[in-house]
Structure formats: structure tokens, C-alpha cells
Amino acid sequence: MRAALTARHGAYIAGDQLELKKSSYDLRKTIKAAKQRYREQIESRFTTNSTRDLWRGLHTIADFKAKHCGAANITASLPDELNCFYFRFDVTNSEPPRKATATTCNLVIAKAEVRRCFQRVDSRKVAGPDGIPGRVLRMCTAQLAGTLPYEYKIVIAGNHELTFDKDFVAELVKQDYYRFPSVSKLKPEDFDNVQSLLTNCIYVQDSEVTVKGFQIYGTPWTPWFNGWGFNLPRGQSLLDKWNLIPEGIDVLMTHGPPLGFRDWVPKELQRVGCVELLNTVQRRVRPKLHVFGGIHEGYGIMTDGYTTYINASTCTVSFQPINPPIIFDLPNPQGS
Structure with a gap:
């Protein structure tokens, strides 16, 4: 970047129009490449499982300085730091947790019941927010029923x-x-x-x-x-x-x-x-x-x-239901 700026400045001082045009083009190309590298550097912090990189990325894109927030301190845990970052949402929570009933x-559920449910779908209706038309559900009844019992x-x-x-x-x-x-x-x-x-x-x-x-x-x-x-x-x-x-x-x-x-x-x-x-x-x-x-x-x-x-979103960002289900195991609770 510095070399490109120096070359353009030299061409301008010398009055060389052809060289000035070439050096200006090179400078624009260099700036564009530098911006792309910086963008990739910032985005990479959000595509890893590193909480530290995530937090640094948030600092960078928001120009956040911890000293500007009165609630921050250097020993704060991640949730405390995030609350400091979102200080406009900071509220006093004095309500104790309540036990739900x-x-x-x-x-x-029997396989036959699942099949009957899909067969009752009105195939003339337009697709819902999930993007799956009713006719697709009816056509795939047998396959779907076999996967949901x-x-x-x-x-x-x-x-x-x-x-x-x-x-x-x-x-x-x-x-x-x-x-x-x-x-x-x-x-x-x-x-x-x-x-x-x-x-x-x-x-x-x-x-x-x-x-x-x-x-x-x-x-x-x-x-x-x-x-x-x-x-x-x-x-x-x-x-x-x-x-x-x-x-x-x-x-x-x-x-x-x-x-x-x-x-x-x-x-x-x-x-x-x-x-x-x-x-x-x-x-x-x-x-x-x-x-x-x-x-x-x-x-x-x-x-x-x-x-x-x-x-576990089944749909992609374009509402295509192609993500496979995620299966997980948990140890049985004691006494169950």
C-alpha cells in the first residue's frame, strides 16, 4: 500500500500522465486486495469455535472499548463481558427463578397414525413458512411415516x-x-x-x-x-x-x-x-x-x-429441508 502511494505521488510530481494513470490503477487494486484480506481476517474469527476470537471480532467490528463501559472489569467472565457489550439491554434482575409445574x-405413536396425518394434508394449499408444499407431504407419506414413529x-x-x-x-x-x-x-x-x-x-x-x-x-x-x-x-x-x-x-x-x-x-x-x-x-x-x-x-x-x-434446523437458509437430523445420547438419569 505504501509503495503504491509513493509511486502515484512520484508520477504526479513528475507530471507523467501515463505513469500517473497506471499508478492510480495499481493503488486502487492494492486497496481492494487489502480490504478483502482484512474482511477475511475478521470473518475467520466468527467461523471458529474459539470464544476468545469471537469476542475480539465483536470488539473490532463495533470499535468497542471496555473502558467506556462502567460495568466492565478485567476479571469479568464471558457472559459478564457480553452483557457489558450489550449495555443498552442491561437491566436489574431481582426476580427469583420460579419452578415450573x-x-x-x-x-x-403408531406408524399408521403418522401416515393418516400426512394423508389429510390439503395438497391445494400453498407452502407454509417451511417451504414444503402440501402435495409433497402427501406424495412422501410412506417415507415420512416410516421415519417418525x-x-x-x-x-x-x-x-x-x-x-x-x-x-x-x-x-x-x-x-x-x-x-x-x-x-x-x-x-x-x-x-x-x-x-x-x-x-x-x-x-x-x-x-x-x-x-x-x-x-x-x-x-x-x-x-x-x-x-x-x-x-x-x-x-x-x-x-x-x-x-x-x-x-x-x-x-x-x-x-x-x-x-x-x-x-x-x-x-x-x-x-x-x-x-x-x-x-x-x-x-x-x-x-x-x-x-x-x-x-x-x-x-x-x-x-x-x-x-x-x-x-438442529432441518431447513437451510433458503428453506430447503435437507439438513439431516442430529442424534445424541445422554446417560439415563439416576433412578429412571
């Missing part, structure tokens, strides 16, 4: 399950302009108890279920993104939901990831996980397994040394 469900299926909602978020849909139907035209035809009784339609699985929403001795907690909430279902502002609103998660659970199911774990969005060059969820998981709840899938680009597995984080 556990339920036990014994449910057995599990003894237990634990299900949570996400931002696309609009009718599961009753408050959201109730406000949506009052609007004059509909983002989703079919919403205008809904009546309160249509979505009052939509969970009851899930007859072949166990649905959990801010609640806990015990299966074969494993305590499993599920919650659908995610940081606000484009005004979908189960969206809440970062900070206290989300923290209130995370405070409902009891301590001592084995498996935590959320729709979105915690900050720093399988939450990298390459197109936006940023991580979009929830820092309040990260604090809750690492500092209080400490489950053996944390499963999520809202960020399709983050499919895969990570660990912090105690909790295993699994982004």
Missing part, C-alpha cells in the same frame, strides 16, 4: 407458528392491512386452543415435561425480528421469560440460540443470539443439552465444556 405424559416427540412453537401466539394473532386480525391475507378469515375460536390439534406429540410452551426420567423444558420466545410470532424486545421482556426456566433440567428447548453458539448470520456479518438466554443457560440453569434451530445458517453442534448446544 412438571407433567408426565405417556404417549405412543418415535415413542415420544417433544414439540415447541417458533416465530412462524403465528396462531400459537394468541395475543399476536388477536392483534393481527384487528389490523386493516394484513401481512397474511388468510388471517382476515380467522375468528377467536379458530386459534383459542390450536395446541389441541397436536394429537401425536407433546407440546410444551413455557412448561416442563418429564420423559423417562429426563426433565425437558420448552419455550418459543426469540428476540424481535420483523414482527413475527413469539417475538419480544431484547432485555427485560425476554429475561422475564427465561426466569421461568427452572434449575436442574436436563434438556432445554428454545426456538432461538443463545449469543455466541451457532447463531452466526454470514449475510449480515453478525451474531443474533440472545445474551440474556446465554446468561441464563451458563450461569443458572446449566442444562446438559440445549436444543434450538431458529437460525438456519447455524446448523451444527458446539459445547462450552458443560452444556452441549445443538442447532
